[in-house]
Amino acid sequence: MPSHLSEDRPAARPPGPGPVDTLLTRARRLKGDVDAARRGAPADGTDPEDRWQRALYDLTLHQLDDVGRYLAQLRDGPPGAGGPAPAGSSPSARTSLLSRVGSAEWNLLTDEATWSEELFRILGRDPGTAPLTLDELPSLVHEEDRPTLTGMVTDCLIDARPIDGEFRVVRPDGAVRTVHMMGEPVLGADGGTASMWAVLRDVSELRRCRRAVSESRASLRTARPAADPAGDRLATELRDAVRPVWRGSLRLPPAGPGALEVAALSLPASAAPGSGGDWYDAQHLPDGTVQLAVGDLTGQGIGVPSALAMLLGAVRALGTAGTAPGPLMACLNRLVDAAVHPVLGSALCLRYRPGSRSLVWAQAGHPAPLLFRDGTGRILDTPDGVLLGAAADPRFGEATTTLEAGDLLLLPTGGLLPGPSAAAGAHRLLALAPHLTRTTTAQDCVRAVAHELGEERREDDGCLLAARVTA
Incomplete structure (x- = not known):
């Protein structure tokens, strides 16, 4: 956008x-x-x-x-x-297509709202009634998803961040629909936010299809232990062998100002824990920089840890060779595209320079890093990128930011956070900002997240990499 x-x-x-x-x-x-x-x-x-x-x-x-x-x-x-x-x-x-897409604009100076006819139909409201203001809009939203909408609107109006997320609405007839909302602030002559516009799309049918995929995948996982328990056990052992393991926190580089203190968390799927494709990695490179990476591969069985071993080896080798995050993602995509066992995957790679505390990162269809500072958290702006294996020669952009002493980075995989969308999961972590920013170590942060999410039911394995900038 x-x-x-x-x-x-x-x-x-x-x-x-x-x-x-x-x-x-x-x-x-x-x-x-x-x-x-x-x-x-x-x-x-x-x-x-x-x-x-x-x-x-x-x-x-x-x-x-x-x-x-x-x-x-x-x-x-x-x-x-x-x-x-x-x-x-x-x-x-x-x-039918147009009835699933509506638009709206909210004028913050006059408190007026303008909706298209399609939006009235999507939300199940009479076009003859007045459109809802931003303060009234949450009344249509499912109670569990109201914090998601509030967070997106607040980020848009206060920080001028684009809106891109999903939430459920409850229509007057009781029907529940899933809506995807994309929008931006409109700035006035004084540089302040004068209004906000948005395009809203009814994605209920799309989510129904995704639920069918998820349910069929769950039944596949349930059926497989009886069919091939030895194969699943071997796949789990191979995954655990290639994924890095360290106790407590890891300091990268081992000495010097501006280093990162890193800790990791892995939570298994509730129904069939084992051979999922979530992974993470942290590496001190020869040029003095630090490379962090997380990702997720789809599928089950022996092909997943095989692809995981290939990707992790490539990530470490390319990082050691000095390959920047964007080109590194392109290399991973070519590897996945040519793999013997076809897989799809998401990935996130960050390169951190301790001397300047600068961060460069790229992503392949993966949730963006979350940055916590001074009691608040935000989602970093996402550069261009698509899932690994989804296209032959896609473009992977890069984003940069400067960190400060005490900053905390969270890098979750998609399976970590149960919820209707990745955006909803991210806002759940952002809601923990006051508590997370009070933790003194990366390991304390990981424990806090595990305490909050560890007992929840999840369909997929999930990982989290936490990194805190030292003074």
């Missing part, structure tokens, strides 16, 4: 039809390839692995279908502008 807007600088115009047509063609071809692969998959429903594969195919097709429709809408212009209906889609399909 671009940087925040100002009132006298309109948003950039969408790209011309040429690039959009090219993207649309690629999306349609990819959808056809996935559909062909799905038709070739077993469909009797008796094998847990077959059910898991078909659920993943269905999820992928659903998302590609939306991508194609959005690109067609972008090519043909706003509805009502006189353009033709998207090629290959019926009027009812376009209406």
